[in-house]
Amino acid sequence: MKEVFVRLDRCIGCRSCELACAVEHSQAKKLELAIHETPKPKRRVYVEYIAGRKIPFLCRHCEDAPCVKACRTGALSQDPVTRVVTHDPKKCIGCWMCAMVCPYGVIGEEAERRIAVKCDRCPDREIPACVEACRTNALVYTEENEFSEMVRKEAITEYLKGYIQ
């Protein structure tokens, strides 16, 4: 299955992913229209500056997702095949159990309705909006083995560079 991988060393903290995410989850799906919408479009990916590093946080769609377990009403559900955790706003009662058990802190609040919002990995798109928007390829949407292969290749290139010099 494809996952969104994060390459921490590549993130420059430009927050393009946050913007793209909010636009993607607006009604109009266009930046110039989205900014006037109510409820205000909300990002589901968060870039944090921690001790000089920039780290994008987005839902890891955990295999054994604590948020799904904690959800009383079944608003959060996990696809049995893709393991994507989706949130049904109709069933959400705004109790914040999911936010309290999430180890990554990636469940946000839709301020107007006071219910949870979280990454749904852009069901309407081939590639999630945040990945597409990332200028530095800090976010990668790929298969797990392809990602490790990529990292391996990069590492060997780096190593060879030093060797040749």
Place this chain on the structure above:
Amino acid sequence: MKRLLLIRAERCIRCRACEVACAREHGGQSRITVVETECIAWPVSCRHCKVAPCIHVCYREAIRYDERDMVIIDENLCTGCGLCELACPFGAITMVEKQKPSKCDGCQHLVLDGKTPICALTCPSGAIVYESIEAYEKQTRISFFSPVR
């Protein structure tokens, strides 16, 4: 940003300070219960849901939101039927003597004065916090990727 009573369950040391403080503040009946299992403990109290089942189920409209979006019970309208106790997804409403429901009112008397609810004030380990979801989640994210770990 609306501030809420949120729980950092991993911090709970099941000391029950919240229960004692809550009982003192609300005339002897604690509205928060510390639940413990072998590996974790956490305080259970009303989550003040936005779509609150207890409000929907109450046919007398005795349960409502106050100015700060906390779910409160109007004791004068309540008949003690126990529907809210059964409807609550968290078991946070208990019926006490003479079938009066007892549930967290988010320390309405303190919060309206600009203070913090008593359980969040007294929690020695900082397991109960009174802050916005935004701030809470940010704290979670930052502590997840703290530098030394």
Place this chain on the structure above:
Amino acid sequence: MRKLIVSSEKCVGCRACSLACPEDYIKIEEAESEISVEFPPGCDMQCTKCVDICPTHALTLTNDTPEKKSVKLWFEMAECEACGRFFAPKMMLKYIIRRLEDTGLADEKIAWLMLCPTCRHSISH
């Protein structure tokens, strides 16, 4: 003396009337997996508390002469899925599901309603 008419379809066995009655005319009997509510045929009080309080409008008081026999309704109790305790009449839970219809929460079965309030304390389901 007024006649008390009970609608057995509407009553869910919530016990509110019994608690409201100032004279304890409405009697509750609890068995292991069942609960019974016994309504008197009539009432000589000038109060309508039970009628006012009934969530399902199952009770009416009329000025007819009451019958001799009292009405006894039996309700099956629901069993907690986690601890196996009988905690509430099944009808009452059904009524709650009906009340929650407009929230979008109501499926044919709401997960947490199958647990007793104590078992709902658990952090995960």
Place this chain on the structure above:
Amino acid sequence: MKTGSKSKVICPFCGAGCAFFIVTKGNSLNIEYISDHPVALGALCPKGNSSISIVKHPDRLKHPLVKKGNEWIELPWNDALNLAAEKLLDIKKRYGADSVGFLASARATNEEIYLFQKLARLFGSPHIDHCARLCHAPSLVALKDMLGSGAMTNPISDLANSDCIFVLGSNFAETHPVVSRWVWDAKDRGAVVIVADPRRTITTRIADLHLQLRSGSDPYLLYAMMKVIVDRGLCDYQFVRERTEGFDDLYRWLHSFDLKEAVEFTGLSEREIVAAACHYAEAYSAALIYCMGITQHRNGTENVRACANLALLCGKVGAPGSGIFPLRGQNNVQGACDMGALADYLPGYADASNHMELKKLSRVWEKSDLPLGPGYTVTEMTNASLNGKIKAMVILGENPVVSDPEASGVKKALEKLEFLLVIDLFMTETARYADILLPAACWAEKEGSYTNTERRVQWSEKALDPDGDAKPDLWIIGELGKRLKIWGYTPRPDEVLREINRVVPQYGGITPERLRLSKNGLIWPCQNESHPGTPILHQSGRFKFHTPQFAIEDKGKIGKNNIFKLITGRLVVHYNSGSMSRRLSELFPYEPIASVSINPEDAAALGLKNGDEVKLIGESGEGIFQIRLDVSVPPKTLFLPFHFPGVNDVVTVGLDTSSRTPGFKDAECRLEVV
């Protein structure tokens, strides 16, 4: 009486020294939290939250009582005090002044404790001690010797700045719940928390690394860690070179120390020891928290020395986030030590067996021939009473019948006394043996200063007048002194504190005026009025390494013939001897009886179920307790909370040689199914 008032008081329970406001409105009391208080940001544990119920508790003593035969007779204050003084003077005349023992309370104010020890010493008895002897006397002896001060080096909130927190023999989440906030804050910053404890406690839930070592093998663990650190070159050589002495001896000793032996003895794997050592030594700043799991052993002083050695070796002393944190138990036990209510120390930790120091003190007190120390300690006093060397005792708010080991012996000793004067809030187990029982005012009913575990001296205000005839301890001690012809008048707290300023050098600048004005109190050492206080000790100065000389006797009895290791400890909802917490309806229902925790495997082997009763047989006493199956207790070990009378009947232990602290945690007992 002030009505509708708000007074800042210090919590009467543990040593953390949380402050809160008592709000009185007519007859009702309530708590208002101080959310910017430095100890815990205004948080209170369940004990602190229920503390105001003590004030109006119906069991409070209201009048002085005198025992006539088997009955208590109420007496006016004047008569009771006259009678007490008469008896004491009579015993002094017949047996000499040193036949009277004095036990101070670690929960009275500094002023009261100072005046009490002054009373004892001016009366002519060197036998003054208090319950620090039962907990942190080894810290006092060892740390004073090695670092120069026997107290916690950094404030509690400084734990949040640590990168590694090493917890030894402490269950602070239950004993000092407010400490856990700062440990969590450090952890959120990325700190590593290592907890060494034979049990799996609430504290070990916080831990990243839990070292489940065998009870009593702490020095082996510590020296094994030091050996790893030295072998891998992880010590702070600059610190060792510039600021310490005696490293060579320790190095040589460590060279001959066998890691395998430690692995065998502690029951830990070598990997765990190495991991703990590397985390501690490599962290930028590291804190070492220890508590009674270290001190209450027959080699308690040696254990504390090992802790200090480790901290010195890695240079983790005297910087923000780096220090040694012995958590003290009572809200003023630090102050009681500072005030010299100890058998071997005068006020300000001057040596009681030193003639020069006594001479200095006698100049201030204007009386020559002060008694030469060291006097009897808490446990020695009861023994001396059994030998007939102590004939009378004055006990200020202590409960040795519950808190001392071999409680049956203590009871016999108190019975044997010719005269026993007890000053307390309640009819405690000890008070029942008194000849005269004087009712004291509780903490909210008097004013004075308290020193918490981080050396913070705080002023506690008077919130209300005592019910009935109860009087503040200071007044009682003053009046008693007047009748014993020691001084002419009863001083006020301010006057006593001013005398403390002159006598105790660390308190030189902690004047009543400054204390009342300062919001967060002052942290000693504070030598003069312009000194701001010293939150972090040992930022400069030289320290001494200690060359270990310990031997752990393993009698090898445990595990055979139903002999179990017995660990006693605290529960979060109870406090020490329980004379307060067992009376509080808020706390009592959580833990109503002393139930003994046992590993389910052991219980299954004996055919025991939850709630069954067993008989525990110690060397000098026995008791019947209920069983609680608990996986957190290791096999062949029992855990018993010591807040209940009867628990210490089972505990029979030897004393630590240097500090004369009983090794509570070394106890063993035989279990019999009833």
